[in-house]
Amino acid sequence: MHVSLVPVIHGEQKTKPTQSSVRDLRGLGLTPDLIAARCAEPLERTVASKISMFCHVGPDQVVACHDVASVYHVPLFLKEQGLMRFLSQRLNLGEISVSEGGPRQRRGNELHAKWSNLTTSYDHTFGSVNIVLVGKYVSLKDSYMSVIKSLEHASLRVGKKLNLQWVDSEHLEKKGVETKEYHAAWVALCSAEGILIPGGFGVRGTEGMIAAAKWAREKRVPFLGICLGFQIAVLEWARNVCGLSGAQSTELDEGTSEPVIIYMPEISKTQMGGTMRLGLRATAFQTGTDWSAIKAIYGGRETIWERHRHRYEVNPEYIDRLETQGWRFTGKDSKGLRMQVGELEGHPFYCGMQAHPEFCTRPLNPSPPYLGFIAAACGPSFLKEQIERQREGYTPPHPAGRLTLTPTLTSNRPDPLLSPTPAAVDQTKVKLAGLQLDLS
Known part of the structure; x- marks a missing residue:
């Protein structure tokens, strides 16, 4: 083409x-x-x-x-111009047997109907939701393409037009003389119906992110933190609620006296290539978390799967102090050792996720955390409506039976992937998503 x-x-x-x-x-x-x-x-x-x-x-x-008003119109008017007929002839798709009224045809008709409803509802949408994205790379908006699409898909679902404002996190930091950028950034933040802090690396602008997270918590503005944003929310809570004024991430300050966020022990500090915790990982919701907004927006499932990409995690030594003051780690990894979802009970929507759920968003199946965030920004009734809808028909976008990189040992021996001694590897079998693998 x-x-x-x-x-x-x-x-x-x-x-x-x-x-x-x-x-x-x-x-x-x-x-x-x-x-x-x-x-x-x-x-x-x-x-x-x-x-x-x-x-x-x-x-x-x-x-x-x-x-056109929306790119989601394009597939429909390409179909109207006979593109599907041409592709069918060019690719010999006519040789594929599709029975009249069969499952393939029904699936195609359902998809076409859903897509038509999606574009029609967009054309008749007049209300908007004002979201502020507080990030480090806002000068190059394509850095957050997956985040933008997740917000768009969620907005389409709730029937609102997305009004996305960009705030450079550095501009939220007070550095001596107050600049016009500082005032403009705070004016935007104060007008937000929802505040989002996406992923990132490095120390630049993180104090501004912490200020934004504090504003969202104290003013009860719906908040979503992704990856670094999740860690920022934990640091803000540690500093301003738990009294740990020196709370910091070792990524930002290796010599910090309060290392609330630390380098994961199994990750190499000397070899940077191929050392991240990557891929599809399970998150298990803990007992007593039925109030969790994230759990509810995933249809009430006990275990969810999302893609990860990080080297740092919440320090286990600080978890009790954080939760004593009211912070709740509602979701953990399959072993219950790594914190992956954090929330505040009683807040309209204050959630952080270590994963990157935006990687698997779809126009007809928006990413649940972003859907909950947008719905909460629109109002409690919108969030309740979407939670009910998710309970009735949420389908994970990941293929069933997809392998995970997190092993579950069938014995009490040391983890052979972390301690590959001959004794540990010998006679030890590992289950990966239902498949039995003999490491010997």
Whole structure:
């Protein structure tokens, strides 16, 4: 598929750029099967015919892609132009047996109906929700592409248009003279209906993030912290509620007197490549957490799966002190040793996750934490509605039976993956998502 711009000059759609680019492609030995004409207004029929004639492709090989209110409209009007019929012929999909009224056809019809409802509801959405993203890399917004899409998908589900404001976390830090950026950042934060702190690395801007987390907690503004944002929420609680004024992460200050966030012991400090805790991991909700908003928005499931990417974790030595003051680690890893979800009971929505749930968001199946966050920002009734909907029909986006990197030992021997001594490896078997593997 060759996507080409069709500019409008003096009110006339021009095809010369498309002709030139196709000619250059053919000079390289590449012939486009399909030409997508990108234009501001719907492509005129005569212009489409001209592209077909001068680029030596059939009329059904030219499709128009004009500006629309939402990119989610694009699949539907491509279908209206016969794209599916062309792809079926080109890829010989007609040879695949699809019985009339069979499961494949029903699944396709259901998907088409759901997608049509999604775009229709977007066109009739008038209310908005004001979300402030407090991050380190806001000058390059594509750094948070997965986060943006998660917020968009959640907003579509609740029937609100997303008004996303970007705040550089450094601008929230008071450094001597108050600058206009400082005032603008706090004005934006004060107007937020929801505050989000995404992942990141390094010390720059983290004090501003802590200030934002404190504001959300004290003013009862819905808050979601992801990865670093989760650790920031824990640090803010340790400092301002538990009285640990020196609470810090060893990532930000290796010599801190109160290492609330520490380097994971099994991760190498000398070799940086391939040393992160990566991939799909299980999170088990603890007993007595039926009040948990995160658990509820996952449909009330006892165990959830999300992708992780981190080197640091909450120091186990501080967990009792943190929870004594009211912070709750509602979700832990399968062994109950690693803190993965933290929440405040009684707050409208104050949640942090060590995982990155935004990696698996879908337009028709938004990421549950982001859905709960957006719903809470819209109001308690919206959150209640989405929780009920999730209980009725939440489906995890991950393939059933997907392997996890976290082993569960069948014996009481030391973990052979962490202590690979011959005695530990010999005669020890490990279960990975139901598969029995003999490490010997």
